Amino acid sequence: MNQLLKKHALKLILLVLLLIFAPVAEPLVTRLWTSGRTEHLQAQVTRQAQWQERVIQIEELAARLQRRFSQAIRERDQAALDEAVDLARVLDAECHALLQIEPSDALRELRIQAHQVAETQQELFLRLRDSETDATAAEIRDNHARLNQVLEAWDQAFHDYRRERIEAFHDELADIGAYSMRLESFVVAFMLRCIVGLLLLGYLLMLFSRRREGRLQRDNRRLEDDLESRNVALHQANEALKNEIEERNAAEWEVRKRLHMEETLGKASGMLTLPTAPKFESFLELLAEVMAVDRAFIVLFKHESMVIEKVFEWPTRPTAAGESGTAGLEGEDLMTYPWWYERVRTNEPLAIEDVAALPFSAEKERALFEANHIHAMLSLPVHTVDDETLGFMCFVDPEKPRSWQSASIRMLFLVSELLANYFARQKAEEQLRHDAFYDRLTDLPNRLLFKNRLEHAIQKCKRHHEYNFSVLFLDLDRFKSVNDTLGHLVGDQLLIELSDRLKDSVRPGDTVARLSGDEFVILLESIIEVEEVIRVVQRIENHIQKPFMLKGKEIHISASIGITQGNTEYKSAEAVIRDADIAMYRAKTLGKARYSVFDKHMHDKAVSAMEIEHNLRRALEQDEFELHFQPILSARTGEVSGAEALIRWNKPGYGTVSPSDFIPIAEETGLILPIGEWALRAACRHVRGWLDAGREPLTVSVNCSARQLQRQDLPGIAAALLEEAELDASLIKVELTESAVMGDVDHAISVLNRLHAMNIKISVDDFGTGYSSLAYLKRFPINTLKIDRSFINGILENDDDRAIISSIIAMAHSLNLSIVAEGVENEEQLALLRDLGCDEIQGYFYSKPLPADRFMAFVDARARSLREAGDEALEAGGEPAGSSN
Numbered sequence: 001m002n003q004l005l006k007k008h009a010l011k012l013i014l015l016v017l018l019l020i021f022a023p024v025a026e027p028l029v030t031r032l033w034t035s036g037r038t039e040h041l042q043a044q045v046t047r048q049a050q051w052q053e054r055v056i057q058i059e060e061l062a063a064r065l066q067r068r069f070s071q072a073i074r075e076r077d078q079a080a081l082d083e084a085v086d087l088a089r090v091l092d093a094e095c096h097a098l099l100q101i102e103p104s105d106a107l108r109e110l111r112i113q114a115h116q117v118a119e120t121q122q123e124l125f126l127r128l129r130d131s132e133t134d135a136t137a138a139e140i141r142d143n144h145a146r147l148n149q150v151l152e153a154w155d156q157a158f159h160d161y162r163r164e165r166i167e168a169f170h171d172e173l174a175d176i177g178a179y180s181m182r183l184e185s186f187v188v189a190f191m192l193r194c195i196v197g198l199l200l201l202g203y204l205l206m207l208f209s210r211r212r213e214g215r216l217q218r219d220n221r222r223l224e225d226d227l228e229s230r231n232v233a234l235h236q237a238n239e240a241l242k243n244e245i246e247e248r249n250a251a252e253w254e255v256r257k258r259l260h261m262e263e264t265l266g267k268a269s270g271m272l273t274l275p276t277a278p279k280f281e282s283f284l285e286l287l288a289e290v291m292a293v294d295r296a297f298i299v300l301f302k303h304e305s306m307v308i309e310k311v312f313e314w315p316t317r318p319t320a321a322g323e324s325g326t327a328g329l330e331g332e333d334l335m336t337y338p339w340w341y342e343r344v345r346t347n348e349p350l351a352i353e354d355v356a357a358l359p360f361s362a363e364k365e366r367a368l369f370e371a372n373h374i375h376a377m378l379s380l381p382v383h384t385v386d387d388e389t390l391g392f393m394c395f396v397d398p399e400k401p402r403s404w405q406s407a408s409i410r411m412l413f414l415v416s417e418l419l420a421n422y423f424a425r426q427k428a429e430e431q432l433r434h435d436a437f438y439d440r441l442t443d444l445p446n447r448l449l450f451k452n453r454l455e456h457a458i459q460k461c462k463r464h465h466e467y468n469f470s471v472l473f474l475d476l477d478r479f480k481s482v483n484d485t486l487g488h489l490v491g492d493q494l495l496i497e498l499s500d501r502l503k504d505s506v507r508p509g510d511t512v513a514r515l516s517g518d519e520f521v522i523l524l525e526s527i528i529e530v531e532e533v534i535r536v537v538q539r540i541e542n543h544i545q546k547p548f549m550l551k552g553k554e555i556h557i558s559a560s561i562g563i564t565q566g567n568t569e570y571k572s573a574e575a576v577i578r579d580a581d582i583a584m585y586r587a588k589t590l591g592k593a594r595y596s597v598f599d600k601h602m603h604d605k606a607v608s609a610m611e612i613e614h615n616l617r618r619a620l621e622q623d624e625f626e627l628h629f630q631p632i633l634s635a636r637t638g639e640v641s642g643a644e645a646l647i648r649w650n651k652p653g654y655g656t657v658s659p660s661d662f663i664p665i666a667e668e669t670g671l672i673l674p675i676g677e678w679a680l681r682a683a684c685r686h687v688r689g690w691l692d693a694g695r696e697p698l699t700v701s702v703n704c705s706a707r708q709l710q711r712q713d714l715p716g717i718a719a720a721l722l723e724e725a726e727l728d729a730s731l732i733k734v735e736l737t738e739s740a741v742m743g744d745v746d747h748a749i750s751v752l753n754r755l756h757a758m759n760i761k762i763s764v765d766d767f768g769t770g771y772s773s774l775a776y777l778k779r780f781p782i783n784t785l786k787i788d789r790s791f792i793n794g795i796l797e798n799d800d801d802r803a804i805i806s807s808i809i810a811m812a813h814s815l816n817l818s819i820v821a822e823g824v825e826n827e828e829q830l831a832l833l834r835d836l837g838c839d840e841i842q843g844y845f846y847s848k849p850l851p852a853d854r855f856m857a858f859v860d861a862r863a864r865s866l867r868e869a870g871d872e873a874l875e876a877g878g879e880p881a882g883s884s885n
């Protein structure tokens with residue numbers, strides 16, 4: 001209900017006001033109207049009164065005028081006339097005034113008439129007075145009568161006029177009276193309604209106000225309750241806010257502190273990443289400031305120990321008596337302080353709030369700290385990710401105990417990690433620097449450092465005439481077999497021990513460096529005479545010759561040493577090393593375990609070897625090689641039994657290069673491997689071609705170098721090439737030199753056995769030049785021995801050679817080996833060899849090595865001549881010609 005009232009209160013009030021004021025509206029309008037009328041009536045009454053007054057005056061004036069005129073006429077009295085005239089004038093004026101108040105056409109007309117009559121009367125009177133005639137008198141009378149008529153008419157008109165006006169006035173009055181009556185009743189009704197309305201309004205207002213009051217009270221109570229609860233909530237919120245502000249302040253402080261710490265951390269890390277070495281005093285000062293301590297220091301241990309080696313501290317001023325410091329720490333082994341040591345070792349922070357309160361087990365530490373005036377201390381190990389403790393950081397309060405906040409400890413942990421990284425990095429860099437200049441295995445200077453020192457020596461040699469140097473290039477002779485047979489670890493151990501021996505063989509100012517593998521170089525400083533150098537070399541050789549005891553075994557090694565002496569013409573260290581290397585190589589080729597002094601000739605040879613190597617590579621790519629075939633003939637029948645394939649290099653712009661000029665270089669550089677393979681493939685293809693051409697099968701011997709035997713899978717390659725050419729293995733003979741076979745006997749036996757198993761024949765070339773005995777060769781699955789040309793050369797003149805050849809042939813035959821005599825150049829040699837029982841002959845006597853087509857032509861020609869000789873012999877009844885040559 002209240003809600004309803006509240007909602008419609010305004011509408012209700014408007015309705016009540018309408019009820020009250022609707023009836024009131026009419027009287028009000030009426031009142032407004034009558035009030036106009038009343039004023040009008042009052043004006044009318046006033047005007048009526050004025051008018052009445054004037055009318056009375058006019059009537060009096062008219063009466064007096066009439067009387068005066070009558071008197072003047074009657075008595076002919078001038079004075080009466082004048083007075084009448086004046087009266088007439090006054091009357092006229094009055095009439096005029098009256099008409100002004102109440103205009104009336106009739107009156108106006110009458111006034112004019114009266115005025116005219118009065119003037120006429122005056123005129124007549126004047127005439128009468130001057131000459132009284134009858135006519136005049138009659139005229140005056142007439143006129144007078146007219147005047148009287150006019151006055152009467154005037155009077156009448158005036159009377160009507162007056163009546164009219166009075167009636168009108170009365171009507172108006174009645175009208176006004178009726179209006180007044182109505183007005184009064186309206187006023188009364190209005191008053192009553194007003195009162196009722198007001199009462200109703202009052203009542204309603206009262207009702208509303210009561211309700212409103214009730215509602216207000218309720219609202220009030222509710223508001224009070226609300227206020228109360230809000231107050232409580234506000235209070236609580238206030239409290240919460242207060243707490244929050246406090247917390248926020250605390251957090252803000254924490255954040256600021258953390259930011260400060262992070263900033264410090266950033267600065268500290270920045271200091272540690274500077275390209276230049278950091279100033280640890282500034283670093284510590286920075287940390288001491290954030291930790292609010294008076295002293296800070298970083299302690300570093302000696303490598304792989306806990307002996308305090310280095311201390312960085314802040315402040316840097318020398319520690320005065322009574323001041324805390326690190327003086328007592330230097331040189332201390334932390335292991336003598338087990339309690340402290342244990343914490344550092346296990347990478348734990350050590351936060352001592354009060355040194356005096358340290359446990360009994362830390363008695364020693366307490367004594368140390370107290371001696372160094374340390375009251376409180378925070379120590380963090382500098383521990384690398386590789387679990388190595390490099391040292392520790394310390395923050396010290398020298399005056400009073402204090403607590404250490406965990407946030408600070410955490411930050412310092414990060415700092416200690418940064419430090420550990422920095423020191424580890426520095427260590428790694430040092431190691432890198434060391435590695436860049438030193439050999440990892442032997443810790444000797446490496447090529448770079450050696451070159452550096454050698455450059456200095458070259459410069460010094462140029463500047464000081466009395467100064468010279470010498471470089472030795474040393475290469476172990478059988479190091480590979482040590483590695484292969486005893487393993488790399490023993491090999492490494494040998495190199496380490498050798499390094500020590502080399503260092504012991506030279507003066508402290510000299511440099512022993514390892515170039516690679518088993519190659520060492522030695523720079524002998526301030527050495528002028530070559531004899532002196534040789535004495536040093538001999539000393540080195542003596543040292544090396546002594547057996548090495550490795551893995552319980554006695555190992556003997558030797559070295560080939562190249563010597564070069566410094567001179568002012570050397571422009572680079574490389575050139576010096578190169579010459580020493582050439583000399584060393586010369587020593588190797590001279591039979592190893594010796595030294596060789598470099599000379600210019602060696603250099604030229606080396607240069608040409610390099611050129612050849614370069615060209616050989618190109619020759620392989622450009623297919624510049626060709627096989628020539630030197631026939632091998634049966635000593636008994638003279639038939640071509642086979643051929644030796646000999647490589648030729650058709651060098652563009654040069655012509656044919658002999659294998660003697662490039663095969664040794666190819667062997668040195670390893671190019672012999674692809675070249676040898678090429679020769680084997682080419683030989684297989686030629687034989688296949690000949691067979692395809694319908695020729696008789698011929699066995700072709702292909703030269704294989706020692707390197708091929710050692711490094712290549714010769715049987716595998718041969719099998720593949722034979723398969724490629726679809727060739728019977730028995731048509732290929734592998735020719736190996738005696739020295740190649742004797743180099744690595746076990747390996748050679750295994751390879752040759754495999755070749756033999758494949759049905760590939762094996763021949764030993766240049767037999768007799770080496771030291772192998774036939775009995776030794778029994779171990780190899782050999783088919784043929786080729787007697788070296790040097791023996792054949794002297795066979796006719798030299799009895800020894802003849803004897804040797806004879807015994808070789810006899811023994812070979814006893815071992816079931818066939819014999820080929822190489823380099824047979826004349827018939828005598830041939831005859832003798834045939835007498836000695838040689839099986840096959842190769843040499844210029846029959847033919848030089850020939851290109852394939854010419855070789856075939858030779859084979860054909862030989863067969864033809866043999867046939868012809870055979871025919872002739874048959875005809876002559878003798879032996880066939882082939883049996884003799």
Ligand SMILES: Nc1nc2c(ncn2[C@@H]2O[C@@H]3COP(=O)(O)O[C@H]4[C@@H](O)[C@H](n5cnc6c(=O)[nH]c(N)nc65)O[C@@H]4COP(=O)(O)O[C@H]3[C@H]2O)c(=O)[nH]1
Pocket residue numbers: 630645646647658659660663676679702703704705765766789822823824825842843844845849
């Ligand atoms: N003065 C004289 N010399 C004669 C006579 N009969 C043959 N010769 C030469 O003696 C050499 C025989 O070849 P070698 O002893 O295997 O000696 C060969 C061989 O060791 C090597 N060689 C040739 N071709 C190859 C090859 O394909 N591979 C390998 N690894 N070495 C090859 O080159 C060496 C030289 O070959 P070449 O210059 O062709 O020289 C050939 C040949 O021309 C003669 O009656 N008098």
